[in-house]
Amino acid sequence: MNRSLKANMTPNPPSTMAxxxxxxxxxxxxxxxxGEKLHLTQxxxxxxxxxxxxxxxxxxxxxxxxxxxxxxxxxLYRPYAESALEQLVRGRRRLEERKNRRKPIRLHxxxxxxxxxxxxxxxxxxxxxxxxDIQFTNYVSETEAEEPDLDIRHGVGPWPGRVCTPLFGQKxxxxxxxxxxxxxxxxxxxxDVQKMSYLQHFQMPAYWAExxxxxxxxxxxxxxxxxxxxxxxxxxxxISRLGVALVPACFVREELASGALVNPLGLGFESALRxxxxxxxxxxxxxxxxxxxxxxxxxxxxxxxx
Numbered sequence: 001m002n003r004s005l006k007a008n009m010t011p012n013p014p015s016t017m018a019x020x021x022x023x024x025x026x027x028x029x030x031x032x033x034x035g036e037k038l039h040l041t042q043x044x045x046x047x048x049x050x051x052x053x054x055x056x057x058x059x060x061x062x063x064x065x066x067x068x069x070x071x072x073x074x075x076l077y078r079p080y081a082e083s084a085l086e087q088l089v090r091g092r093r094r095l096e097e098r099k100n101r102r103k104p105i106r107l108h109x110x111x112x113x114x115x116x117x118x119x120x121x122x123x124x125x126x127x128x129x130x131x132x133d134i135q136f137t138n139y140v141s142e143t144e145a146e147e148p149d150l151d152i153r154h155g156v157g158p159w160p161g162r163v164c165t166p167l168f169g170q171k172x173x174x175x176x177x178x179x180x181x182x183x184x185x186x187x188x189x190x191x192d193v194q195k196m197s198y199l200q201h202f203q204m205p206a207y208w209a210e211x212x213x214x215x216x217x218x219x220x221x222x223x224x225x226x227x228x229x230x231x232x233x234x235x236x237x238x239i240s241r242l243g244v245a246l247v248p249a250c251f252v253r254e255e256l257a258s259g260a261l262v263n264p265l266g267l268g269f270e271s272a273l274r275x276x277x278x279x280x281x282x283x284x285x286x287x288x289x290x291x292x293x294x295x296x297x298x299x300x301x302x303x304x305x306x
Contacts, residue, residue, distance in 0.1 A: 014052050016088065019081045021048035022060060026078055029067035104133035105292055109152035110203075112231035113275060116251045117168075117303060118152075118296075125295050132288045149289050150296070151278045154204065162278040165293075167300040169248040169275040172207055174267040177260065180241035187244075187264040190215040197243030198222035199234045206273060207246040214269035235261075248275075250303060 024034035024045070031045040038045065053060050060074035070078065109118065114136060122134070137148070151162075158164035174193065181187055184196055194217075198208065212220045226243060228234050235252060238245040239260050249268070255261040277296050279289065 012055070014055055014081075015048075016085065018048045018052040018055075019085055021045045022052055022074075022081055023078070023085070025049060025061065025068055026070055026074065029069065031068070104135045105150065105286075105289055106135045106137065106148040107150045107152070107292075108137050108148040110154055110231070110275075112251060113152050115232050118299075121299050125292070129291060132292065134292065147280060149279070149286070150293060152296075153276050153278055154273060155276065156272055157274075157276045157278075159276075159278055162280055165277045165297055165300075167275045167277055167297075168250050168304045170271050170273070171249040172211070172246050172268050172271045173249045173252065173256075173263045174211065174244055174246055175235075175238055175252055175256070175261040175263055176244040177239055177241045178262050180238075180243065181262070181264060183241070187267075190217060190265070190267060191220070193222065193244060193267075194220050195223050197224040197226060199237045199243045199245040200225055200227045201231050201234050202227045202229060204231075204273070207271065210269055210271055211246055211267075215267065 020038060021034060021040070021044075024037050025031055028034045028037060031049070032042045034040075035042045035045045040048075049060065056073075056077065058073040058077075059071050060077065061068040062071050063069075119136075125132075126134075152167070153159070154169070157166065176187075176196075180196075184192075187193065187196075200208065208222070212218055222244075224243075226237070228237065231247065231251065234245050235247060235255065237243065238247075239255065246268075252261055256263060277293060277300070279293055
């Protein structure tokens with residue numbers, strides 16, 4: 001074989017038995033005692049050492065009056081043999097841990113639900129059920145193969161093939177910063193909203209149509225519409241005096257209490273849309289999923305009455 005080609009070939013690694021035999025002889029100084037330690041015959045241990053020396057092309061032991069002693073090459077190789085066996089043990093332990101680990105529960109939700117409701121309450125569930133692993137996401141890509149175990153959606157509902165529970169978010173309020181309303185000459189009638197900029201969540205475009213229908217303004221349009229990808233950004237934009245917004249009342253309680261936002265003339269409506277907890281029919285049979293779903297429903301009931 002061409003010498004350069006042979007030099008580039010990866011040599012076969014030693015067997016784990018050969019490494020164990022090598023380390024046992026190094027520790028005991030005797031193939032007999034090493035065999036007793038490994039439950040092998042003395043001859044079997046000697047053969048393992050010979051095979052390892054042949055593979056490495058070095059002598060690992062030298063015979064002395066006190067038994068077998070590591071050569072300089074053996075001393076050099078010893079920590080690598082120990083490390084190799086230790087890594088194999090660690091790898092097996094990790095696999096056993098993975099096999100015994102319970103599958104996490106995946107919850108998909110709109111960002112506003114986590115920001116304004118769930119995350120601040122979740123430590124209560126985590127403390128009561130530390131054995132249940134919950135993974136949160138507010139985005140699932142088009143290539144995501146694994147369906148979430150629970151999904152908090154916004155819409156009319158229910159959805160086929162899912163167990164659906166309405167949660168909250170049906171009461172919608174018109175809100176704005178007091179300074180913005182003052183700059184626009186105030187809002188003295190529902191129709192005044194037409195001269196103002198409207199801050200819209202792009203996933204909730206039906207709010208404007210529902211608002212105008214509820215207040216006898218069918219077909220009315222705002223002076224300008226600015227669309228945002230997150231409800232929390234819509235709320236922040238309203239606080240920053242960029243326009244008026246239609247948002248679920250449950251998500252702006254603090255801003256209304258502090259005066260950062262106001263609800264002029266008490267304008268609002270009951271939307272046909274709301275937030276729902278949805279669970280695929282077959283996934284709902286898992287005990288951990290049922291426990292978490294029940295907790296979400298009970299916390300949502302409390303949130304609705306706060």
